[in-house]
Amino acid sequence: MRLMLPDGQIIGNDRLISNILRFDSTPVVANLEFQCSLTPELDQALQEGSIVYVGDKYIEFTIIKRAGVSAGFVRDGQQIKVGAYIAVLSGCEKLIQPAAKAILLKNSSIGAAFRASGNKIKVAEDVPIMQYFCAVGATPTYELARKFREEAAVTFLNQEGRIIVKRLSNILEGEPKLTVREGDVNWVGNPAELIHDVPNYISVNADGSTIEGTLNSGAKTGFYPNMDARRLRNLKTVLVTRGTLMRAYMPNLMAGDVVQVGESRRLVVLTAVHRSDSGVLGGPTVSATKLWLAEVVTV
Structure with missing residues (x-):
């Protein structure tokens, strides 16, 4: 590189x-x-x-x-x-710094929330949100991640250097960037971790009396205030890592790319890491790409 x-x-x-x-x-x-x-x-x-x-x-x-x-x-x-x-x-530096002033947006979009939080990168695709609030001293990345969960959306960088925001329901659209065999993937599975990390949520509606959400037996449950039924359903839709894939150095692969596994299964690249070691200090020369592959799951 x-x-x-x-x-x-x-x-x-x-x-x-x-x-x-x-x-x-x-x-x-x-x-x-x-x-x-x-x-x-x-x-x-x-x-x-x-x-x-x-x-x-x-x-x-x-x-x-x-x-x-x-x-x-x-x-x-x-x-x-x-x-x-x-x-x-x-262009992303301010997203990891505590906010210098409070930010409140209503009936806006995730792209607008990015810009209001200090992001300077153009947003090519966007998703609407009902409200975004980042308090003074809060870190915008955490508040933005909360909105991604509420809208069942995800963000990544495209080949043109612009930010893409997509709903998880549309994440597998488009042609696969890579086709591999099922045996090439190092599959991982941990149902117990999924139960603990992706809880069901209940909430009290705006009228103060209606309880939204359900209490499912054997599943972790949390309280999320001021949520409607749609966003509570979105909170149950997540990207779950299903496997990892090692390849020779392929820097054109990025998060958000679709990978065809076998004949019928499609997964999305959750994280793409490209590593290169020159061996200039006497170590081995290494160039490799590792992909974390995920699929959309509703718990």
């Missing part, structure tokens, strides 16, 4: 030790972790708030955390200094 600085300087494999590019179905749709050996000039260029461009499409990331360490390696009589960095997709 190629990393480039705003001045056009390429962090080549003679400097880049490892990098992990992650596309996810969360409000912060992409992030980057990388390590490189530093020169004084490169160390100055890679500070918190600095920009790095990734890949052939020059996706822009902003460094939010850095750590400099002296590795136990010597080259040309000098000890090598290594920098470790975490960066998020540029």
Whole structure:
């Protein structure tokens, strides 16, 4: 994977030790972790708030955390200094910071909630919401995730670098980006975890007397205030990880892509991780892609 600085300087494999590019179905749709050996000039260029461009499409990331360490390696009589960095997709930085002011939207959309919370990335597809509130000091990612649950929706980044918001009922639309055999997938199954992590919900309606939702025997139940029947049903619709898939390095695969498994089963990429290790410090050279595959489940 190629990393480039705003001045056009390429962090080549003679400097880049490892990098992990992650596309996810969360409000912060992409992030980057990388390590490189530093020169004084490169160390100055890679500070918190600095920009790095990734890949052939020059996706822009902003460094939010850095750590400099002296590795136990010597080259040309000098000890090598290594920098470790975490960066998020540029335009998403404010989503992970406590809100400086309260935000209240009514009869709006998730895309508008993104923008009001500080997101600067264009939203290509959107889903309406009844209300969005983020208090002063609250972290917008948590409040946005709450709205995704209430509307049974998910978000991801498309190939053009825009945010897509889709309802789970439409997530498997489109042509598969990858076709694999069932034996290629490392299947996982944990019904007990599903019972505990995805509870049924009950709520008191706006009239203060009508109870919405049902109490199912053997299932975890929670109280969610001010919910109507539609949104309570949405809370029971979730993406559940069904398996993982390892492949050779395929950076074109992203969260939200559809994968055809066998002849009849379709799954969606919940998380796509692309890792590359250069071996510049003597370790093995590795380039691989790992996908977490999920399906829509209503409990």
